[in-house]
Amino acid sequence: MATARITFHPLANIPGPKLAAITYWYEIYYEIFLGGQYFKRIRKMHQIYGPVIRINPGEVHFNDQDFIDTLYPAGGRKTGKPILVGRRTGTPNSIVATIDHHQHRLRRNSINGFFSNASIRRLEPIIKEKLEKMLERWADVPKDGKVFRMHTVFKAYASDVVTTYAFGDSFNFLDDQDWGHAYFSSTDKYFSLTHVFGHFPITMSIVNNIPTWLLKLFIPNLEEMSSKQTWWIDRVRKIRNSPNPDEIKSTIFEGILSSSLPPEEKTDARMAHDAQLIGLAGEGTTAYTLSSTLFELLAHPQDFQKVKQEISEAVPDQNTIPSYADIENLPYFNAVIQESLRLHPGVMSRMARTSPEQEIVYHDKEYDATYTLPAGTWYSMSTHVTQLDNRYWEDPLGFHPQRWIDNPKSSRAFIAFSRGSRNCVGQNFARREMSMVLATIISRYDIYRGQEGRTLEVVDTVRDRDIVANSEMIIPMPAKGSYGLRLRIRN
Template sequence: MMLLDLSDLRRLIHIGSDGFSYEPLHWMWQAASLLGIGYFIWGIGIAVYRVTLHPLARIPGPRVATMSYWYEIYYEVVLEGQYFKRIKNMHSEYGPIVRINPDEVHFDDPDFIGNVYPTSGRKTNKPHWVGQRSGTPNSIVATMDHVKHRLRRRSINDFFSAARIGKFEPIFKKNVQRILQRWNKVGGSNGEVLNMHTVFQAYASDNITTYAFGDCFNFLDDEHWGAEYFSSQEKYFKLTHIFGSFPIIMRLVNNMPTWLLGMFIHNLSSMSEKQGWRIKKVREIRNSPDPNAIESTIFEGIIASNLPDEEKTDVRMAHDAQLIVLAGESTTGHSLCAILFELLSHPDDYRVAKNEIISALSDDDFVPSYAKIQSLPYFNAVIQEGLRLHPGVLSRMTRISPEKTMMYTDKRRGRTYTLPAGTQASMTTLITHTNPAIFDDPHEFHPQRWIDNPKLNRALIAFSRGSRNCVGQEFAHREMAMILAAILRHYDIYSGQNGPTLELYDTIRERDIVANSEMIIPMPAKGSYGLRVRFRV
């Protein structure tokens, strides 16, 4: 090693009356200071531009939200998914159109749904952060470009057609029967208390995973209904706002080995293992010599399509499968829990729906077929009301019109606003579904409203709308209807009688059912045990 001589040392160190000062460090400090001052001035300039000269400057909203994304990050990351509540308060203060961050405008006007979510005739993009938040940036749902999305979506549309899903009904019936058989074993005078969120997630998981891969984890046979995995999945969802705000963390988590991930983030290993299982299954299906192995899975359309080879990689198809499975598990599980809670909390509604189900079935219908229940007015009104109050997806649904300008008129204030092409426009299910101008007593469970006024359907966006609506809508509705109908058919609400009954156990609506935070899916309050029900036979 070469040592510095005295002349080198003198060049590095300046000796003055005030002592020693290290000139290289001095200049580094000056450069850092100038850089910091420049960044501060740039930030101030951007903030001023956003509230004065920006194309959205006239859109009402809190100034601090329009100046910087850090306002949203504070509510989403620091306060853990609370921005949807703040946005609702913004609408109360500013009206039906609000600018919620520098580049996004949010609406609370059901009459404007078709403009934000057009069915055809206009290209509709998505912002990049949708894929970052979900952890699946290469999935169909997260596809930013309209044309690419249409190509990807077209490759799986047939797989989610009503006719194709109808062929899967024997699996739905089999899984419902497995649940009923397990419940029939929990009897006794005091019965057994079950966490229904886990049970319903297990049901939804075995359904959608079998549909997508031809195989599943058989959570319905697991002693704890797959509780470890669903706890891990919930942990993953709780990272969504961190992923969206700081994408590098999303990439680190998704690419970290399972054993290492478990060291840094407790209880995320099970989720990571299932992701690995999905990629492995994609490879097995692609390389299988049995053509039925492909034809019976979601990958049939993708592999056989005219999509370029880069659209058919194992990782990209696994992203599609992962998002479809995650969405199918958690969203359906939440909505089923909420609907069952509302029914058990409203005995009159339970009785009306039960009588309608029984009158439509024969004695041989142990598990009701979808054909016999899909047109029952009150039963389907129960499901619609449950989806209105407790949608499975709570995050705001953001769209971009890349070519056409949108105009919005606030009728109450008589003002018209222009949204230039490229503006991010969004709505939130729960905010739209609880608009008091559309729904009387918006927070009350009242299924009859859908029978009295069928036009309310125009304001229901539980599965989104337009060309980018939820591809699994038919699948989710069928599996929810079949298990709810089976529960109503076989169980009464407990009031001291003998026979198969259900009873709410230490479940509080505001704590355990109502959405307290938004992590793409709704999350209950901290300390919640979820919906718990005591079964007696």
């Protein structure tokens, strides 16, 4: 079989290491034994072999901004997903993991309205309420300030927002003394198993179905996560059985339950997978980009002051929380968010797809070679390859918001929210939330230089250790032992 994979296999002529083409253990070594390091190896493989490489026996990885829309079409060609995606997320029946093109369209159409711009406008009161609660806790600190682990703080905020918006209730982490630290440590543990789930799916079934009391004995770090999975299922049942139609309408399940989806699509177990996915996706991803953006601004005082001035001109009252309409068209502020999403996207796993009915033909202009992927072949691209490629970005690892104003066409190589018909359904939600949170913080606080007043001071935070993604577990993970961004907040 090994010989066949590099001689007679339809992908035999795709460049890349022979060992990667022969066995999945090459990928397993980087992902499981080294802990989510394959994205770094893939980046180096592209530097060696060019824009198209074979990264395992059945998957081809691309790095070409001119080919993005072919790989991720908005319409006109059916697009599927490999089964590996559902295994890795631990939610194989969720919308994001749906394999079949038509089934995905039906599932996505049932919730599209919930994430439309008109619907998301209803989100603003929730954002403002939770944001004010978070800032009230910031204000209640000793005179000499208090150090916060911002990733956990922002996770508590983001979780309370997304669960309240989607399910009409939340875990109220903003009221927890430790900002829900025990739960978020548990979700980090769950994400750390993503590659184990993908390559050895039996482990996913065991972890997802083992009783909480038994899980507590063998993997105690997952106990909090397990209890929340029970909450999601209970919440689905409560919404379904509620005699109050308004309670159903105010949740994401209103679209699913009132849709033309068949009964098997509306079971408690199936919708609980969507509930879990939405909860997890709305927590860590938003928190990571918020923390990273705030760090970059505090580390670049000129950018911070430029944004602060722009916001203050649009929203003079520092004690108010700006609406999205107040800030959505501020050019430099939006350039800052775009640049942070380029450097620090909240999701960094490979965007794996299939073209189930049509072959894909790629011409490598650099080496003047043409490659054909048979229908059904797994292919992918990665944010941390394309968005950090020096062919597309000058000083790709540097934080330079001005690039988005000087060259708007940079968006050609921007894939932080994926592309095409399977792009991130919640991207407008995420942008609105991040914009309002950052604008409020920047408006109210300044960089600490020894002065009185509301200030933020970075404490024991190193960019390469605490901010930059050191491993890929679907979401970015900092170096082992890192606390992420730590800030001393003074008022």
